[in-house]
Amino acid sequence: xxxxxxxxxxxxxxxxxxxxxxxxxxxxxxxxxxxxxxxxxxxxxxxxxxxxxxxxxxxxxxxxxxxxxxxxxxxxxxxxxxxxxxxxxxxxxxxxxxxxxxxxxxxxxxxxxxxxxxxxxxxxxxxxxxxxxxxxxxxxxxxxxxxxxxxxxxxxxxxxxxxxxxxxxxxxxxxxxxxxxxxxxxxxxxxxxxxxxxxxxxxxxxxxxxxxxxxxxxxxxxxxxxxxxxxxxxxxxxxxxxxxxxxxxxxxxxxxxxxxxxxxxxxxxxxxxxxxxxxxxxxxxxxxxxxxxxxxxxxxxxxxx
Amino acid sequence: xxxxxxxxxxxxxxxxxxxxxxxxxxxxxxxxxxxxxxxxxxxxxxxxxxxxxxxxxxxxxxxxxxxxxxxxxxxxxxxxxxxxxxxxxxxxxxxxxxxxxxxxxxxxxxxxxxxxxxxxxxxxxxxxxxxxxxxxxxxxxxxxxxxxxxxxxxxxxxxxxxxxxxxxxxxxxxxxxxxxxxxxxxxxxxxxxxxxxxxxxxxxxxxxxxxxxxxxxxxxxxxxxxxxxxxxxxxxxxxxxxxxxxxxxxxxxxxxxxxxxxxxxxxxxxxxxxxxxxxxxxxxxxxxxxxxxxxxxxxxxxxxxxxxxxxxxxxxxxxxxxxxxxxxxxxxxxxxxxxxxxxxxxxxxxxxxxxxxxxxxxxxxxxxxxxxxxxxxxxxxxxxxxxxxxxxxxxxxxxxxxxxxxxxxxxxxxxxxxxxxxxxxxxxxxxxxxxxxxxxxxxxxxxxxxxxxxxxxxxxxxxxxxxxxxxxxxxxxxxxxxxxxxxxxxxxxxxxxxxxxxxxxxxxxxxxxxxxxxxxxxxxxxxxxxxxxxxxx
Ligand SMILES: Nc1ncnc2c1ncn2[C@@H]1O[C@H](COP(=O)(O)OP(=O)(O)O)[C@@H](O)[C@H]1O
Ligand SMILES: [Mg+2]
Numbered sequence: 001x002x003x004x005x006x007x008x009x010x011x012x013x014x015x016x017x018x019x020x021x022x023x024x025x026x027x028x029x030x031x032x033x034x035x036x037x038x039x040x041x042x043x044x045x046x047x048x049x050x051x052x053x054x055x056x057x058x059x060x061x062x063x064x065x066x067x068x069x070x071x072x073x074x075x076x077x078x079x080x081x082x083x084x085x086x087x088x089x090x091x092x093x094x095x096x097x098x099x100x101x102x103x104x105x106x107x108x109x110x111x112x113x114x115x116x117x118x119x120x121x122x123x124x125x126x127x128x129x130x131x132x133x134x135x136x137x138x139x140x141x142x143x144x145x146x147x148x149x150x151x152x153x154x155x156x157x158x159x160x161x162x163x164x165x166x167x168x169x170x171x172x173x174x175x176x177x178x179x180x181x182x183x184x185x186x187x188x189x190x191x192x193x194x195x196x197x198x199x200x201x202x203x204x205x206x207x208x209x210x211x212x213x214x215x216x217x218x219x220x221x222x223x224x225x226x227x228x229x230x231x232x233x234x235x236x237x238x239x240x241x242x243x244x245x246x247x248x249x250x251x252x253x254x255x256x257x258x259x260x261x262x263x264x265x266x267x268x269x270x271x272x273x274x275x276x277x278x279x280x281x282x283x284x285x286x287x288x289x290x291x292x293x294x295x296x297x298x299x300x301x302x303x304x305x
Numbered sequence: 306x307x308x309x310x311x312x313x314x315x316x317x318x319x320x321x322x323x324x325x326x327x328x329x330x331x332x333x334x335x336x337x338x339x340x341x342x343x344x345x346x347x348x349x350x351x352x353x354x355x356x357x358x359x360x361x362x363x364x365x366x367x368x369x370x371x372x373x374x375x376x377x378x379x380x381x382x383x384x385x386x387x388x389x390x391x392x393x394x395x396x397x398x399x400x401x402x403x404x405x406x407x408x409x410x411x412x413x414x415x416x417x418x419x420x421x422x423x424x425x426x427x428x429x430x431x432x433x434x435x436x437x438x439x440x441x442x443x444x445x446x447x448x449x450x451x452x453x454x455x456x457x458x459x460x461x462x463x464x465x466x467x468x469x470x471x472x473x474x475x476x477x478x479x480x481x482x483x484x485x486x487x488x489x490x491x492x493x494x495x496x497x498x499x500x501x502x503x504x505x506x507x508x509x510x511x512x513x514x515x516x517x518x519x520x521x522x523x524x525x526x527x528x529x530x531x532x533x534x535x536x537x538x539x540x541x542x543x544x545x546x547x548x549x550x551x552x553x554x555x556x557x558x559x560x561x562x563x564x565x566x567x568x569x570x571x572x573x574x575x576x577x578x579x580x581x582x583x584x585x586x587x588x589x590x591x592x593x594x595x596x597x598x599x600x601x602x603x604x605x606x607x608x609x610x611x612x613x614x615x616x617x618x619x620x621x622x623x624x625x626x627x628x629x630x631x632x633x634x635x636x637x638x639x640x641x642x643x644x645x646x647x648x649x650x651x652x653x654x655x656x657x658x659x660x661x662x663x664x665x666x667x668x669x670x671x672x673x674x675x676x677x678x679x680x681x682x683x684x685x686x687x688x689x690x691x692x693x694x695x696x697x698x699x700x701x702x703x704x705x706x707x708x709x710x711x712x713x714x715x716x717x718x719x720x721x722x723x724x725x726x727x728x729x730x731x732x733x734x735x736x737x738x739x740x741x742x743x744x745x746x747x748x749x750x751x752x753x754x755x756x757x758x759x760x761x762x763x764x765x766x767x768x769x770x771x772x773x774x775x776x777x778x779x780x781x782x783x784x785x786x787x788x789x790x791x792x793x794x795x796x797x798x799x800x801x802x803x804x805x806x807x808x809x810x811x812x813x814x815x816x817x818x819x820x821x822x823x824x825x826x827x828x829x830x831x832x833x834x835x836x837x838x839x840x841x842x
Contacts (some may be wrong), residue, residue, distance in 0.1 A: 056740055074743040086737035090759040099755065103745045153745075 002029035002065075003189055004053065004157060009062035011048055012214075022048050024215045026062070028208070030157075033187040037200030038218070039248060040210030041257070046193045047083060049210070050161045053191060054080045066157065076104045079155035083162045083193075085146045087134040094130045097121060097149045104153050120152040121145075123182060140171035147179065157189040165195060173232065176203060184228065197248050201241060202230055209248050211256035219251045320834045322827050325349050378809035383816075386809035394630045629790050635817065638791030641708055642780045645715025646773055652716070653723035653772070654765060658753065660724070661731025661761065678721040682779040685717045686710065686786050710787040711780065719776035726768025730761030763837035770829035777822045792818060 009026040012019055022045040030036050040046050051057040052064055055074040064071040066078065087096050098117045105113055121127055124144035134142055143163055150158055163179075164172045180203055183190060194200050200207040201224055209219040222244055226235065235241045315327055328344035331337070360380050367379040378386070520528070629637075660667040690710050697709060734757050742752045758765075784793025792814055799810045 054744065056743060074740075074746070076745060078744075080740075080744055082737050082740065084737060086735075086741050088738060088741070088756065088759070090762070100745055103747060103751075 037204035079150035648716035657727025722771035723768035730764030
């Protein structure tokens with residue numbers, strides 16, 4: 001019996017002529033304790049897929065089941081690390097994590113909850129930044145807080161939506177190792193969404209490509225039989241690694257990439273704090289440029305050669 | 306100072322609109338003198354120069370225009386108008402101090418007088434202890450203690466250094482107990498009354514020495530002698546008792562009046578309470594008097610006397626009747642604008658949150674908001690005046706009606722920016738934050754207070770800042786028409802009693818209004834900066 005099971009799932013957005021089918025025919029079985037990576041193009045529907053698992057979205061057709069129970073709403077059982085961290089900027093690191101812990105373990109004593117928060121912040125090596133606000137942290141540190149928040153919820157399954165996508169290569173490598181290290185401790189079930197094939201192979205037990213949208217679907221599941229701990233320098237010479245890598249990329253460029261020319265994306269409007277037009281600039285108060293409140297979202301649409 | 310702290314200081318200075326001092330600081334630290342000098346030139350010298358040119362131009366232009374009040378005042382006349390306003394304030398302050406000093410002296414006089422009364426009263430009458438009159442004695446002594454205590458309060462009040470302390474002293478005293486004073490005094494009369502009635506009984510039971518048939522002349526003579534001596538001694542006894550009773554009763558009346566007089570002018574409400582107690586005491590006393598005094602006329606006399614005394618001393622203290630000074634007018638304006646601003650915020654923020662959360666409600670309110678938003682305070686005010694006039698009437702209103710009219714008008718005009726911005730802020734809460742709330746299964750209230758409101762806070766404060774600006778602008782017009790004794794009324798009064806100083810005074814008001822508005826805006830801007838958490842993550 002599968003731990004997490006997606007059966008014939010379909011999901012689209014909009015109605016009538018504006019309707020776009022994003023995901024079709026998604027079937028996925030994940031065993032308990034398994035680390036599964038899903039690799040796909042930007043805009044193919046990876047976030048949509050993980051939102052379906054989290055219960056933030058409902059499938060139009062098909063079912064999502066966790067431990068044989070249909071997923072109908074979000075739950076702390078399925079902790080999700082959002083693509084853009086989603087830390088509350090008015091709370092510091094400690095408060096961000098304890099917001100989750102206090103909500104999920106209301107019966108614990110305050111001391112025990114505090115201990116839980118500190119334990120997981122320690123686990124991601126952020127104890128020195130306990131009282132810093134997200135604005136004072138680097139991207140990598142923010143993502144660590146986000147991971148700590150998810151882990152501190154003690155979920156049944158951990159959903160990671162391109163957790164390292166916005167980081168530079170060096171930070172990325174460090175965090176990959178850190179996450180693997182943490183995972184090895186208690187072998188939680190993990191679904192990792194990524195657009196980096198190497199990252200998937202390095203971290204996961206199994207890697208599944210997602211074809212390009214619209215109507216994206218999962219390709220063949222490829223087990224990664226490389227013993228852990230995996231060394232990122234040596235793994236390049238591992239023939240198994242190169243075989244898996246070739247297979248995934250071949251799928252994404254070939255069979256899985258064919259639909260890309262019909263790719264259609266609705267652009268999310270930029271989220272901007274308006275300029276105060278009633279305010280006349282004076283020598284005391286120069287004009288302030290409009291500020292972007294949300295993070296700039298870069299979605300590259302690659303067109304097939 | 307660490308570099309980080311220094312940078313924080315600089316950004317704080319910029320926030321409170323003191324950015325122009327930064328080049329001076331940097332210059333003092335020797336950082337790039339050329340750059341700093343250029344910054345000073347453009348940031349300080351040029352604006353100062355502009356102000357200078359403005360003053361010069363004003364000075365020249367003012368002399369050209371002649372109005373019915375003389376030429377338009379130049380900067381110099383306005384400065385001297387400012388000086389005369391300040392002098393007036395100083396004068397008022399001296400007058401006020403003098404008023405309170407005289408009041409204190411008057412009260413001190415009362416206290417000395419009534420302390421003498423108490424001393425005159427001497428010890429409590431020495432009645433023979435018996436089961437009946439021990440009780441009466443106790444109540445009498447309790448009544449005396451109470452009077453002492455009241456006098457002590459008034460004593461403290463009279464030497465209090467200021468009105469506030471006096472007020473606190475009076476408020477600390479339990480005036481409820483003074484209500485029982487009347488009953489207590491009357492009860493203390495009980496033993497006297499008993500003595501009186503026993504004397505009467507004695508009179509009735511005594512041998513009448515009436516002549517009977519067969520009495521000899523001698524017997525008749527002795528009988529009449531006996532009769533007259535008997536009646537004389539009884540009458541004397543009765544008279545003594547009467548006098549004693551009258552003395553105590555009148556003392557009690559005096560004292561209750563004295564208490565009234567000695568109590569300070571601190572709070573009208575407290576005074577009214579005492580007044581009620583004293584008037585409650587009067588009928589009890591007079592009723593008792595009427596009943597027990599054989600002399601009906603004397604009873605009426607006492608009744609009227611007690612009534613008159615209390616009525617004459619009906620304390621209705623007025624607050625210090627000094628006239629409004631410029632400072633008090635500024636304070637009134639500030640009080641009014643903040644009252645209106647708070648009313649507006651209390652309505653706009655919750656309503657804005659509701660509108661931001663629910664698109665349907667937002668659509669429902671939107672046309673109303675758009676229509677009411679541009680309405681001028683001059684249109685609102687008559688409506689407000691009529692409605693408030695109908696709803697809010699009381700003999701002793703806690704707030705002046707002109708204050709309420711102005712505050713509500715300010716609220717009606719300044720509501721909208723907060724409402725619109727709050728709704729916008731709530732509606733544009735980052736979807737990811739809401740997803741976090743969903744995954745954590747936060748309750749509705751937790752979602753609002755821990756996620757939605759903090760996220761909307763920067764925009765809410767933007768709205769509040771705009772609202773306060775609108776409110777301050779609207780206030781002057783509202784005060785002019787509503788006759789609220791603030792800056793608006795000052796301008797109006799100056800305009801009405803046209804004198805040679807009229808125009809200069811109004812210009813002083815213009816600058817005052819401008820500077821206060823600027824300060825309020827800066828305060829709000831700093832608050833707004835304080836709640837925005839840099840770029841969102
Ligand atoms: N709420 C929505 N309404 C309409 N279209 C959406 C919505 N969410 C996502 N999409 C569209 O679905 C497609 C897949 O998006 P997403 O799952 O975020 O892709 P990925 O995470 O793989 O980059 C995109 O074209 C996007 O524009
Ligand atoms: Mg995504």
